[in-house]
Amino acid sequence: MNTTPHDLAAAFADRFGSEPDGLWAAPGRVNVIGEHTDYNDGFVLPFAITHSTTVAVAVRPNRMVRVASTFAPDDDPVTVDLDTLEEGSVTGWAAYPLGVLWAMEHSGYRCPGMDILVDSSVPVGAGLSSSAALECAVGVAANDLSEAGISRRELATIGQLAENRMVGAPTGVMDQSASLFGEVGHAVFLDCRSGESRLVPLDLEGAGLELMVIDTRVSHSHSSGGYAARRRSCELGAELMGVPALRDLSVEDLAEAAGVLDEETFRRVRHIVTENARVEDAVDILSRKGPADLGPVLVASHASMRDDFEISCPELDTAVDAALDAGALGARMTGGGFGGAAIALARVDDVPAIRAAVEAAFSSAGYPEPAIFGVLPGAGAGRVA
Incomplete structure (x- = not known):
């Protein structure tokens, strides 16, 4: 839906009965070149796009997590207890955000309970990695709210772990890396073996x-x-x-x-x-x-x-x-x-x-x-x- 931050905060308040602690966004990506090379320890050249997924999030006083979406405003939130959340225990679209929280805990970080409302302008199923955009938006939000201090590189790995283990998709780390490391006017050259990345100029507008x-x-x-x-x-x-x-x-x-x-x-x-x-x-x-x-x-x-x-x-x-x-x-x-x-x-x-x-x-x-x-x-x- 790509609502404004003000509208998303208002929708969050309507859904959960309180104001969000903040809004976090992560972009989808287009891959310039390098398909299926990521899980072969190879090279990829994606860039973050201006279409993004935004999450409004508020910390809860317990370990319960409730996840809802602007795309299904009449559906009840998917609710889980972080203390009992297990690999493969969630299906459907909620497996992506909840998988990130599971992967953070699996990696040794403790997450608070939270309410999450998801909105997105990234087309689903179009090869623009709407899934990684959702994972990374939740990842940066949970990282900030828990004050975990997780690096961008590890957040990318956590997103990949969520997709591999909770969702069951055997994807590499390219999509999350593009979403986390992208910058305006640049592509991200990623070495999927070392995890190292560097920005490469991609000034499309300047080149007409x-x-x-x-x-x-x-x-x-x-x-x-x-x-x-x-x-x-x-x-x-x-x-x-x-x-x-x-x-x-x-x-x-x-x-x-x-x-x-x-x-x-x-x-x-x-x-x-x-x-x-x-x-x-x-x-x-x-x-x-x-x-x-x-x-x-x-x-x-x-x-x-x-x-x-x-x-x-x-x-x-x-x-x-x-x-x-x-x-x-x-x-x-x-x-x-x-x-x-x-x-x-x-x-x-x-x-x-x-x-x-x-x-x-x-x-x-x-x-x-x-x-x-x-x-x-x-x-x-x-x-x-």
């Missing part, structure tokens, strides 16, 4: 560019079988190649891998190895030239995800092809795959024609109308009121 998000409206779930199967293939490939993770293979090692791995596993491995190389290429391009030269690596990334990793779908391919045909500098699916969104890098003057071309292609194919909007690199998670 827009990054278009094309939400196919094909929903996906990271806890479903396709994502987990890809992760198992990667782990098998690393084991058969005798390396700790696919991060440890170079493009030159692929010739040997072709003789060791079965065809499907080899293609999965090839995507990860070449995608890591593309992330490093993209960082080099942004550092030396600027975003207008990113097009070819974006196109190559999509082809690899479509053909080698097989996580695209007809709607995503239609979005990418139509955008490129209409003049986009580059385009690719983004996110975990099996639906969600594509991104297209475009000159601002070309955006209307690209939008019309994508909408026409979807209509011609009989697909539901996509949601198309521009995004810019925004600020990371923090207190907003």
Whole structure:
């Protein structure tokens, strides 16, 4: 709903009968490049977007937690006791915020009871990581209110732990890192093995560019079988190649891998190895030239995800092809795959024609109308009121 802070505070008071102690927000993210490399100890290049999830929170005098959402104003809050909250004990959307509190306690931090009201402008199921935005908003709020002093890097790990263990989605740490470390006008280059990150200039506005998000409206779930199967293939490939993770293979090692791995596993491995190389290429391009030269690596990334990793779908391919045909500098699916969104890098003057071309292609194919909007690199998670 993306209500104002004043309206969200008023909604909190209506729901829980008291004023919130504060409001905290965390952004969704778009990944410029680097898909499925995170859980292979590799490299990713996301940026925080200006669409965010906001939570109004008040500390309670006991260990009870009540979680509600502006999206379901008539539903009763989900209520749990932190002393009895266990891994896998919560299902549905509430598993994300409550999973963060469980993960904090599991990591040795004690949380107070609290009331939480959630509001968000991050599209759900579009590959923009609405889940990590929710996790990080709750994480920074709980960190502040408990005065735990948890570092941003550990908060990212806590969010990942919540998603892996409470939700059951075998995701990496990229999404939480982008949400926590993002800054205006920059992407976040993250080494998923060391956890180290650095900001890379991504001044789209200054270059006269827009990054278009094309939400196919094909929903996906990271806890479903396709994502987990890809992760198992990667782990098998690393084991058969005798390396700790696919991060440890170079493009030159692929010739040997072709003789060791079965065809499907080899293609999965090839995507990860070449995608890591593309992330490093993209960082080099942004550092030396600027975003207008990113097009070819974006196109190559999509082809690899479509053909080698097989996580695209007809709607995503239609979005990418139509955008490129209409003049986009580059385009690719983004996110975990099996639906969600594509991104297209475009000159601002070309955006209307690209939008019309994508909408026409979807209509011609009989697909539901996509949601198309521009995004810019925004600020990371923090207190907003």
